[in-house]
Amino acid sequence: MDVNKKIENLISENDVCLFMKGTADAPQCGFSMAVSNVLKHLNINFKSVNVLEDENLRQGIKDYSDWPTIPQLYVKKEFIGGCDIIKEMFEKGDLKKLFEDKKII
Amino acid sequence: MAMDLKEIESLIKEALSDATVEIQDLAGDGNHYSATVTSKEFSGKSKIEQHKMVYNSLKGKMGNELHALSITTEGK
Numbered sequence: 380m381d382v383n384k385k386i387e388n389l390i391s392e393n394d395v396c397l398f399m400k401g402t403a404d405a406p407q408c409g410f411s412m413a414v415s416n417v418l419k420h421l422n423i424n425f426k427s428v429n430v431l432e433d434e435n436l437r438q439g440i441k442d443y444s445d446w447p448t449i450p451q452l453y454v455k456k457e458f459i460g461g462c463d464i465i466k467e468m469f470e471k472g473d474l475k476k477l478f479e480d481k482k483i484i
Numbered sequence: 485m486a487m488d489l490k491e492i493e494s495l496i497k498e499a500l501s502d503a504t505v506e507i508q509d510l511a512g513d514g515n516h517y518s519a520t521v522t523s524k525e526f527s528g529k530s531k532i533e534q535h536k537m538v539y540n541s542l543k544g545k546m547g548n549e550l551h552a553l554s555i556t557t558e559g560k
Binding site for chain 1: 531532535536539544546547552554555556
């Protein structure tokens, strides 16, 4: 399947979709772990996609979002940001608000 | 591959001429940095746009030569 189509399916089928290195239970990068922990802390049910299992996807998601790093968080098909933005939003309470506004929590 | 702190700073300043750039080498390995960038050009832009401006200034090095750069952006 075309990688863009695959990404579109993933973010359409999952309201909260985190592209990360490793899995939510076993992250393989500190930045991915940080975002995964923030989502767990907010009790968000999310789909994690391990880009290390798929080289096409690892590059594909960077091209799709025009964003050079992993992790990347999508909420209802919208790109929210990478690790720095998510952490900053969490600390300011903006992330919780975003999930509330998007009717996730 | 590693990248020099001064090189990161000068690339960012080349793209955002009024920027104040503070960089820390987090692990002392030339590979994990944290940068706080303050610029007037960030005003009215979303965080995603602001971070993209910093990434773009690094001309594709982010995610390649530069493994980890944590970014904080602030308007002036």
